[in-house]
Every structure is written in C-alpha cells, then in structure tokens.
Amino acid sequence: MGIKDILIERIAAAMQAAGIPSDCSPMLALSGKSQFGDYQANGAMGAAKQMKTNPRELAQKILDKLDLDDIAEKVEIAGPGFINISLNKHFLAGQLTAKSEQITAKPQTVVIDYSSPNLAKEMHVGHLRSTIIGDALARLLEYQGHSVIRQNHMGDWGTQFGMLIAELELHLGEGDQANLALNDLEVFYQQSKKHFDADPEFADKARAYVVKLQSGDAHCRKLWQKFIDVSVAHNLEIYKQLNVGLRKEHIAAESSYNDDLGNVLSSLLEQGIAVDSEGAKVVFLNELADKNGEPSPMIVQKSGGGFLYASSDLACLRHRVGTLQADRILYFIDARQSLHMKQVFITGRKASFVPPTVSLEHHPFGTMMGADGRPFKTRSGGTVKLADLLVEAVERAEKLVREKNPDLDDSEIKLIARKVGIGAIKYADLSKTRTNDYIFDWNAMLSFEGNTSPYLQYAYTRIRSIFRKAGIEAEGFSAPVSIEQAQEKALALKLLQFNEVLDQVAADCYPHILCTYLYELASAFMSFYEQCPVLKDGVDSATQQSRLQLCALSATTLAQGLNLLGIEVMEKM
RNA sequence: CCGCCCAUAGCUCAAUUGGAUAGAGCAUCCGCCUUCUAAGCGGAAGGUUCCAGGUUCGAGCCCUGGUGGGCGGACCA
Structure with missing residues (x-):
C-alpha cells in the first residue's frame, strides 16, 4: 500500500471515530507549499459544512482520533481547517526499501482504440496524438496488470x-x-x-x-x-x-466488420431504434436533442443502401463487447469526433450491444498547431507527413548531440540522436493536457531545458554515470536509506508517489500528469545531485550507500516512467 | 439557427477536478564549474486567470449573461 492509501485509511477511520458520516472523504492532497507539510487533508471543511459545525473544531476532533506517530513527524491544523501532515524521515526511508510492484487489485480486459489511420493516404501529423497517447495508456495499463487489447481501427473501406x-x-x-x-x-x-x-x-x-x-x-x-x-x-x-x-496483429480494419453491418441494421430496425427517413435508415436520439427539442440524427444506412462509419462503429462495438469481452473500451480519437462518439455510445447502449457494466470512454484530444497558432502545415501549406517529421527530429537531435558531446563515436551519436529526437516529439505531445490544442515547437522540445524529454534522459544518464564511475551494478542494488538532507527527503517522497500517479493516469487517461511527475522527479534528483555528493571525498560509507540507493531508485523510476510513455533512455548523451 | 470545446506571466504550458499567498520552463537580470556530465543548480523580477454578475467558510475551476476564437451538426470519415 502506498503512502496516500495509508493516510486515507487512517484519516477516514479517525473521521468516522469523530462521528463524521462515512460518505465524507478525507480529501487528501499533496501540499502546495512546503510550509504546509507533505500532504494535506481537506475533508474537515466539507464535513463541517454538511454537519453545520465549526470546521476548525471538527478538524481538532479528527486529530484527537488520529494516530500517525509512526508516519508523521508533525500534524497540525491550519487556516479554516486544513490538516497538514509532515512525514517522518524514518518512515519514508522504510517505505523506500519496502517498495513493491504495482499490480492492480482488479484486473480488467481493456480494449484500446488508437492510431487508426486512413490507409488511402500516408500517415501525417494528424495521426500522431492518437498513436502515442493511446500507446502510452496501453503500456501503462498493461504494466498495472490489466489485459490490454490494442485495436488499430484502420480506414480501409471508404469511398x-x-x-x-x-x-x-x-x-x-x-x-x-x-x-x-x-x-x-x-x-x-x-x-x-x-x-x-x-x-x-x-x-x-x-x-x-x-x-x-x-x-x-x-x-x-x-x-x-x-x-x-x-x-x-x-x-x-x-x-x-x-x-x-x-503490430500487424492489432489491426482490426473497418472492412473486417463488413459482414456484420446487415445484422446491426436489422437489429436496430427490429428494436425500433432506427427508422426510415427520406429513404435512409436513421437513428434519432432524443438524448442529444437541442433546446428546441430536435433530436440528433445519425444515419446508419444511406438511401442507396450503402453503409457509413456509424454502422461499422456499431458493429465494431459488438465485436469488442461480444468477442473480445471488454470491461472497458477506450477511444483515443480527435475531439472533432465527439458528437459522433456520443451518438455511437448512446445507440450501442440503447440497442443492448453494450451492457451497463462495460465502460465506454471517448478520450478526445486537441489539434497540433504551428508557431502561428494555426494547424501545423508545411511552408507551402500542405499536410506534414509523419515520416518526414520523424526524420527531421532525428536530424535535429543529431546536430545537437554532436555539438554538446563531440567525444562520442559516430554509432553512439546515431543511436542517441534517434532516442532523443523521437522522445522529444513524443514527450512534447504527451506532456500537454490532452484535450487542448498545443503548439508544436522544435526549439522548445529539443532545448534540453525545462519539461522536456532530453532533460529527463539527461537526468538518467547522470545517474548511470555515477554507477559507471563507482564500478557498481545499479540493477538490483540494495542498501538501507537514511534521510538527512532536505533534498534527500524531497527525492524520497517523489519516488514513493510513482504508483499513485500511475493510478491517476490509468483512471483519467491524462498522460501529462505522468510527465509532470517525471519532470518533478528529475528536478528533485538534480537538486539532490548538486547538494548531496555520492562518490566524492569525505562522504562516509553509510551515507554513500544510502545515496547510491536513492540514485538507483531514481534511475529505475525514471526509466520505467519514460518506458510507459514509449520513450527510451541511454547510458550517455 | 443549434451543439461541443477553448481563453491563465511578454512566450510555451501547469494548477491533484471547490482549497491556503495561482505554479514551472523559456526570454530578462544576479550568483555557482581545479571536485560524480554546467545539456546542470540557486536566486530576482514578472498576474484584474477575457468581461459582468451569482452560489459559499473558500471560485482559474461550479451557475447565469456577454465578448473573442476553434470545431462539429442528415447520405465522407
């Protein structure tokens, strides 16, 4: 169990003991400022509102029932009723060595629909977001122990x-x-x-x-x-x-649903969900009616008898529920398809193609913009091919690596350039809030400063360099941790929050939360690196071992986090 | 006409979904390399969160009405 879960459990128990209704949550959050401790529980104020009592007094009652002696070095009430918790250094150190694998308690079968390019043309930048965001979530859910079924819904059947x-x-x-x-x-x-x-x-x-x-x-x-x-x-x-x-086996193209389109249609007609209108077969959805009461129409068969993507998306839904046995279906599709997705989901439910137990989730995303704030295009105004974009990323990265580190030999540079260039593009995308448009900027993503993938990769190489220098194998390194410096505590706390962050990303499908976390982790490591020497003269053996342990955990956490984003690390750069 | 989304420091982005004094990075300014990679670290400055109301202990976030922008809405996907 992670720190957050332990705290929630203890505080919830204390709240109950203080006579607070069980539907009131502890509202545990990370503290915004260090003066407010490491975690803060904001639940007293909400509970006080419901119980019509004084929030500060209620916070005190919770505190009277709360026992965190083995966890916290300080617990105090502040402001209108915040409970601020400063964690104990020994507790943190102990948690670090006890750090366990994160396997979910309730594994699900999760179908993930992503990438899904149209085969009529080459892939272009418009396909990038779905491809890498979907891939990140597939990796993350798989890592948590879910059974992930990747589905590449390629467009191979259009007019x-x-x-x-x-x-x-x-x-x-x-x-x-x-x-x-x-x-x-x-x-x-x-x-x-x-x-x-x-x-x-x-x-x-x-x-x-x-x-x-x-x-x-x-x-x-x-x-x-x-x-x-x-x-x-x-x-x-x-x-x-x-x-x-x-891979090839993840392709489930539109054409593969062709044989079921007739069945979908007849089922909709039999149930009275689709009706004849102007010669076409149409589903009218009152659920999406506008202010004037006009229902939202979705054509499932053209007047000429042809089918449209609404029909194949419904057939696809049946396949995912019936054959693939999905508990949860995630769609990483452009925000412009939001209405269509709502129509398909509602119709799928109404027609009983999808039982209430199955979660249908459209996770939309915004558009990639150029520096001018308009959709990203070539100088002549054409769409940018994905293949060209990737080549340029690697070329730009290679130029930078050559400038910064001329000592590396040519094959090393090529390898590093590929990982840095591709990682930079992916991270720049993944680190922005999914639902918003974002501006694509070569210099920002490859600047090696701030919240970028090269910064994280660099942090990793710095750690690797320490182990190389010490002649110690980082893999499986184990030593007791003792926390003295503020930078050590900050780093330890960050390391322990990894799994909490993964849970959040798994639930909400916002990879930028993981990116923000990794950036903060890397920053915490950099501060530690500056302030807490590891191999230098005058560092006693126990401290050295402890710091090496912090380094090893930082390296594996960074590498694992980046791996879940589909970004590779390297020994040197 | 109808519907969905967006607006935060000069720029690019955050803000744990209603919590404390709205945070980072660029850019600007000031410090730190004979010592584990300075592609780094520490600090300063920078804000009417588009506007006007409302809800409450508390609003960038929720409600109402505006302004400005993007995108969708019967026979493409």
Whole structure:
C-alpha cells in the first residue's frame, strides 16, 4: 500500500471515530507549499459544512482520533481547517526499501482504440496524438496488470478506395510494378484524385469499383489487397520508428466488420431504434436533442443502401463487447469526433450491444498547431507527413548531440540522436493536457531545458554515470536509506508517489500528469545531485550507500516512467 | 439557427477536478564549474486567470449573461 492509501485509511477511520458520516472523504492532497507539510487533508471543511459545525473544531476532533506517530513527524491544523501532515524521515526511508510492484487489485480486459489511420493516404501529423497517447495508456495499463487489447481501427473501406483501385489498375495495365507505383502513397493519391476529377469515365469506374469491392468482386478485391498491403507496411514502419507497440496483429480494419453491418441494421430496425427517413435508415436520439427539442440524427444506412462509419462503429462495438469481452473500451480519437462518439455510445447502449457494466470512454484530444497558432502545415501549406517529421527530429537531435558531446563515436551519436529526437516529439505531445490544442515547437522540445524529454534522459544518464564511475551494478542494488538532507527527503517522497500517479493516469487517461511527475522527479534528483555528493571525498560509507540507493531508485523510476510513455533512455548523451 | 470545446506571466504550458499567498520552463537580470556530465543548480523580477454578475467558510475551476476564437451538426470519415 502506498503512502496516500495509508493516510486515507487512517484519516477516514479517525473521521468516522469523530462521528463524521462515512460518505465524507478525507480529501487528501499533496501540499502546495512546503510550509504546509507533505500532504494535506481537506475533508474537515466539507464535513463541517454538511454537519453545520465549526470546521476548525471538527478538524481538532479528527486529530484527537488520529494516530500517525509512526508516519508523521508533525500534524497540525491550519487556516479554516486544513490538516497538514509532515512525514517522518524514518518512515519514508522504510517505505523506500519496502517498495513493491504495482499490480492492480482488479484486473480488467481493456480494449484500446488508437492510431487508426486512413490507409488511402500516408500517415501525417494528424495521426500522431492518437498513436502515442493511446500507446502510452496501453503500456501503462498493461504494466498495472490489466489485459490490454490494442485495436488499430484502420480506414480501409471508404469511398476513396474505388478511386485508388481504378488508379492502380491503370498503372498495372501500363506494365508498372505495384510496389513502384505505390512508392509514394501521397503522390499516388493525388494522381488518382486528378483522374477522378478530370475524367468522367474514370470517375464512373471508380464509383462502380466501390460497390464491386464491397460485394466481394475478386478482381477489385485483389487490387485492393495489393494497395492495402503497401499502405499497411508503410504504417508499420512508422510505428517501428516511433517506438509504438502496434503490430500487424492489432489491426482490426473497418472492412473486417463488413459482414456484420446487415445484422446491426436489422437489429436496430427490429428494436425500433432506427427508422426510415427520406429513404435512409436513421437513428434519432432524443438524448442529444437541442433546446428546441430536435433530436440528433445519425444515419446508419444511406438511401442507396450503402453503409457509413456509424454502422461499422456499431458493429465494431459488438465485436469488442461480444468477442473480445471488454470491461472497458477506450477511444483515443480527435475531439472533432465527439458528437459522433456520443451518438455511437448512446445507440450501442440503447440497442443492448453494450451492457451497463462495460465502460465506454471517448478520450478526445486537441489539434497540433504551428508557431502561428494555426494547424501545423508545411511552408507551402500542405499536410506534414509523419515520416518526414520523424526524420527531421532525428536530424535535429543529431546536430545537437554532436555539438554538446563531440567525444562520442559516430554509432553512439546515431543511436542517441534517434532516442532523443523521437522522445522529444513524443514527450512534447504527451506532456500537454490532452484535450487542448498545443503548439508544436522544435526549439522548445529539443532545448534540453525545462519539461522536456532530453532533460529527463539527461537526468538518467547522470545517474548511470555515477554507477559507471563507482564500478557498481545499479540493477538490483540494495542498501538501507537514511534521510538527512532536505533534498534527500524531497527525492524520497517523489519516488514513493510513482504508483499513485500511475493510478491517476490509468483512471483519467491524462498522460501529462505522468510527465509532470517525471519532470518533478528529475528536478528533485538534480537538486539532490548538486547538494548531496555520492562518490566524492569525505562522504562516509553509510551515507554513500544510502545515496547510491536513492540514485538507483531514481534511475529505475525514471526509466520505467519514460518506458510507459514509449520513450527510451541511454547510458550517455 | 443549434451543439461541443477553448481563453491563465511578454512566450510555451501547469494548477491533484471547490482549497491556503495561482505554479514551472523559456526570454530578462544576479550568483555557482581545479571536485560524480554546467545539456546542470540557486536566486530576482514578472498576474484584474477575457468581461459582468451569482452560489459559499473558500471560485482559474461550479451557475447565469456577454465578448473573442476553434470545431462539429442528415447520405465522407
């Protein structure tokens, strides 16, 4: 059990003993300022309000029943009724050596929908957020002991594919090799679009191909498969470069739900949830009605008989609940899809595709902006390919590493540059509040100062350097900790809060909370590093061992935290 | 017309979801390297949290009404 849980348990018991209703929470939080101790319990004030009594007096009553002698060196009431707790150094030291693995008490099957690019084009910066945020949560929930099922809901079934098949057929007819023609998916798409717009005959063929493809025509299917294979290979390569854990087996493309679309529709019609309207089959949701009482419409079948993404998302929901047996389904999808997600969730519940026990969660995110505050584009105004962005990140990082540390040999520099460059991009994204737009800034993310991944990676290398110098193996290092300096206490406290932070991120799916924590941990280590010498002359053996233990724990916690974010560490930089 | 989201230091971002004197980093200024990597550390300065009301012991956060911006809303995804 972590510090927070211990404190909550003790304070809750004391509150109950003081005659406070059990629905009142201790409201335990980290203290904002060091003068207010390490933790503060704010529950007395809320309880006093409910009980219509004086909050300070009630806080005193709680305190009378509260026994923290083995944990705290000071507990005091302040302000209107805050209970401030300063933890005992011996207790902290003891907790550090007793530090246990974090395995969740109630493991769940969690389906995570992320990345989900459209296969018609190359991946671009718009796919970055879903890909890395989703990946971070997949890693984190897995680390906590949940059974995570990654689902890459790739768009391989839309109307554009008729166009692309027709274009591919054209190339193959001219004797081109498929792989060569599809070498640049972006160019291929543009060519195809050009033909579609300029040539009515080509356009008609493209439209006909969509229908033929979806009804299982062998020729179309074969061309389509060729295209999909190339596009998927491109995406898997991006994931590899990004150090994202998505593999081929995680692909659950739109097309895979094709066979169930008819069933979804008939179920909705039978239950009276979908009705005929202007020739289309539509679900009208009063749950999302506006002020005038107009329900929100969601088309599940077009008047021509074609299906849309609402239908496949519902079929997908059935698969995740029925076949995958999910307890919790997380969607990392752009905030612009919020209405659509609400419609799908509500309809899924109404149609009993999803039981109340299953949690459906859309975790939206904002847009990546350029320095001008407008959506991130190339200088000429085009979309930025993800592949190009990653190459640039590594190039910029390599230049910096070469400047800062010319002693490293070339292969080392390449390796470090890749980890630093990719880590910088990912961390810059993950460290911002998910739901807001954020400004993409090369200099800020690679500046090596402040809340950046290079700063955290650097903190890690500094620790590794100490162990290298001492000739001691950090892995599995164990020694008793004794806390003397303020920097040691601050560092110890931070280290002990790791699992609390993971719980919070797992619940709310905000990775920036983990980033903030890691930055504070790294800062705490840096202050410790400046103030508390480890290997220098005059440090006695016991102190040295204790400090080495703090170093070892700092290293593993930093590395583990970064690992959960999908960011790699290195020995030197 | 309807609906959702956003607005915090000059800039980029936080604020444990209603808690104390709103915090970091850039940039600016002042200190610290013959000693474990100075890609670092310590300090100073910087605020009408878009505006106006309201709720209460207490509001950046909740409610109402504005202003400004972004995004969605029947046959793309």
